Amino acid sequence: MYLYDQYDQRIVDERVNQFRQQTTRYLEGELSDAEFLPLRLQNGLYVQRLAPMLRIAVPYGMLNSAQLRKLAHITRHYDKGYAHVSTRQNIQLNWPQLEEVPDILEELASVQMHAIQTSGNCIRNTTTDQFAGVAADEREDPRPWCELIRQWSTFHPEFAFLPRKFKIAVCASEEDRAAIHAHDIGVELLANAAGEYGFRVLAGGGLGRTPVIGAVVCDWLEKKHLLTYLEAILRVYNQHGRRDNKYKARIKILVKAMGVDAFREAVEREWEILRDGPSTLTEEAIARSKSFFTAPAYATLDGEASAQSLQARCAAEPIFGNWVLRNTKAHRVPGYRAVTISLKATGFAPGDVTDQQLELLADMADGFSFGELRTTHQQNMVLADVEESALYTLWQQLQAAGLATANIGYLTDIICCPGGDYCSLANAKSLPVAEAIQVRFEDFDYLYDLGPLELNISGCMNACGHHHIGHIGILGVDKKGAEFYQISLGGSQSKDAAIGKILGPSFSQEDVPEIVEKILATYVALREEEETFLQTYNRVGIAPFKEQVYAKTH
Amino acid sequence: MPKLIKDGDITEDNWLPADTDAEAPPAGHLPSLAQWQALPDKSGSALQLEPGDDVSNVLPSLDQLVLVAVHFPVFTDGRGFSYGRELRERGYRGELRALGYFLPDQIHYLQRCGFDAFQFSDEARLEEGLRQANLSAEHYQAAIDEPLPLFRRRV
Structure with a gap:
């Protein structure tokens, strides 16, 4: 994995000092709440319902054992003894003290970690395939490219105050395990007609209040142009993205408003200036990045x-x-x-x-x-x-250690945000809903019989739990002060990416497990041969599910 | 006279912020984009850009400008960072001033985007601003202050 040299270490250490000073100035009243807000957010610090939440960056999901031990120490010493893995592959602490955050950052820096740009209106942690480097369907290891993007986006002076947060994902395999269609920018490594590898660049995908599947901005880009092209996209977005309404500020709204062709033209115009400039990747830079992701010393086995x-x-x-x-x-x-x-x-x-x-x-x-x-x-x-x-x-x-639950890819392998128990943005709790579903579907034979199933839960429209792209998606909504849950079906995060369709009126928390059971019973009754839930849904549509779920009981 | 940070020190000058409602710039005030466009002679002129102004209007006259002030009505509106960089990348060499409500903590990024003068609407910020303007730091990306990205400089 990537290892810091003296430059990387200096950059991270300087940030720890800067944040320590900012925290002091805030506590002394020199910075107001509103002014400290983006500064702390860009260091991963939210103010939550019960306590601050610190989100620690795990670049494209890679950790080593020394970092894991440091995280264990931090959760024990500064928090309540547990951490949470987020849907951006990051690690969240739910109970740190504001005054101690600079110390936590210093501890992290000692093992080449940080919390830089894990929140705020800036470029967030780049994510990729968790099987990078080992997957059989991989075209090329995506991590050297993620690392180059990480370095380019870290403290980018032009893009620290964007209209809204900005997320990039990279896929370099046949199957998309990075959900690139649901990102502000999705990068897919693929070959052109001549068999040469380059990048297809998508923009304007995203979940949240208005879920959109990303549009192709560039069919095929020579590898060396990756950073200048990303810079051109960001520059168009920074100048023209809406800033009057935070719900319309993501790049997906801009791409929709301009139309993808006009957006592409604007990007190409900016790119003209940047193209072939100093940020064009050199062979040495690419080779250096690749040198950190070579195969480990595998044994030769029969x-x-x-x-x-x-x-x-x-x-x-x-x-x-x-x-x-x-x-x-x-x-x-x-x-x-x-x-x-x-x-x-x-x-x-x-x-x-x-x-x-x-x-x-x-x-x-x-x-x-x-x-x-x-x-x-x-x-x-x-x-x-x-x-x-x-x-x-x-x-x-x-x-x-209680870590051998055999449910990967099945119904109870639920993606779920922290929800109303912790998050001050949430409309509704999500954790008790996840647990109630897990309890209801404890029979593993039934679980396996249902086949691959992705059930995703978000406590609000911000969609941290990716409910739109779950085969079954559950969204917490606020109805006159009461928590209700809207269910959608047919979402998908793979190459056939799709946004789920809303089933109908929402349900109370107690009813959710039963509704999920009805949906699954409908699938089991309708499925043919080896059909998965998603295949059956795509064949029969939402109507039969609707009928069963909303049928009056006699 | 308004105080500002320039050339590593606190100094003052005579320019007052633009009065965008006026048809012509009142004496001593920076012209807004529309007022500047109406100037018959742009040589040695100054200008104040607002977020949302189309920078492409200014590009043909970069040689004639001596001062471009970019207004930050609120520090979270980051459009000015791109304006600064665009102007510099296209050859502007005059003074590039950040003006209005921004934070001392943003000066470093502003410098990287080509700004060389900083005028806070709250002059109590000047001292902290000066301290931060004189900090040095390492960076990954190419920018106006360091045209080579780290990957071309690593030893």
Whole structure:
């Protein structure tokens, strides 16, 4: 993974000092609340319902064991002993003290971490595939490009006060595991007709109040132009994005208002000035970035023998076999698998992880996966490089720590924002809804029978829980001061990206699990052969679901 | 006389902010874009840009301008950062002044975008502004103050 040199370290250290001074000036009254707000937001600090919330950046989801141990220490010493993995692959602390945040940032800097630009109207953490570097369907490792974007966007002087937040995602594989269609900018690495790899650039995707699928701004861009082209897009947005209404300030509204062709022309005009300028990537810069993401020292294993002995183990112990089936994934290197660790056990908030679990995960990363671990935008964690022969030992340790829930990609692997329990923006609670659904669907056989299912919950229109692109999406809404839940169906975050359709009038919190059950029963009754929920929905449409859910009981 | 930060120090000059309602700029006030466009002779002229002004109107006359002031009615409106950079990238060499309600904490970014003078509407900000104007820092990106990105400078 990427390692800081003296330049990176200086940049992060300087920021810690700056924020310490800003905090002092704020506490002494020199900076008003309104003035301190964007300064603290750009260092990841929100003021929440109960306490501040600090969002720590995990660039494109990569963590090493030293960082995990530091996070465990921080959650124990400055917080209440647990952290939360966000849908931007970041880590959130819900209970820090404002006065202690500079100290937390200093601790983070000591392990090459920070909270820079994890909130505020600026360019946020760039996200990508959690299986980068190991996925069988990968065209090229996306992480060197994410790192180049990270450096370009960190403290970009021109784009720190944008109309609204700005999110970039990179995909470099056949399957899109980074939801690039739902981002302000989506970058897809792909080959042109001549077989040469470059980037397709999408802009104007996004969720929130007005969900939109991104439009293609550039069909194919030579790699070296990546940063100048991004800069041109940002410049058009910074100058012309709406600033009069925060609900209309995202780039998706600008792209819609201008039309994608006019938007593209405006970008090309700005790009003329920047193109081939000093920010054009050099071969050396690309090679340097790639040098941090080389393959670890894999053992040379007999893939067939390894697979056979794993199979025997799975057959002998079906619970283990089931976990291997549900929570591990094929690896491009023979004898290895990528393991997803579920942070979705019933009874715990989706994405929450305790200090002790973080330390255990650090040990596991060291023992089983070359000292590295990844966070996922589905709010789980990944050990990407585990030898098949070590899976059983790993599983036993995970089980003992309550981290072996075999539900990856199934209904109870819910994406969920912190909601009204913590967030001051939320209209409604989301965590109790997630838990009630998990409790209702505890029967794993039924869960597996339902097949791959993404259920996403957001506590408000800001859509941090990505409800629009869940196969089933649940949105908390406020109706005359009471919390209600609107359900949508048919969303998708993959290459066939789609925004879910609203089923109809919203439901009370107690009713949600039963409604989900009715929706699923409708699917089970209608599905043909091996059809997934999404395939059935796409074939039959929303009407049959509507009928069942809203049918009067006699 | 209004005080401002320039050339690493606190200084003063005679320019007053634009009166956008007037047809012609009142004596001593910076012309707004519309007032400036009506000037018969633009040589040695000054101008105040507002957020939302179309910078392309100014580009043909960059050689004749000696002062462009970019107004920040509120510090969260970041359009002025792009205006500064566009003007400099297209060859403007005169004074580029940030004017209005911005924060000392933004001076560094403003400098990177080509601004070299800073006039706060609240003069109590001057001292902290001066301190921050004289800070040095390392950066990743190319900008007006450092035309080479770090990836072309790393040793």
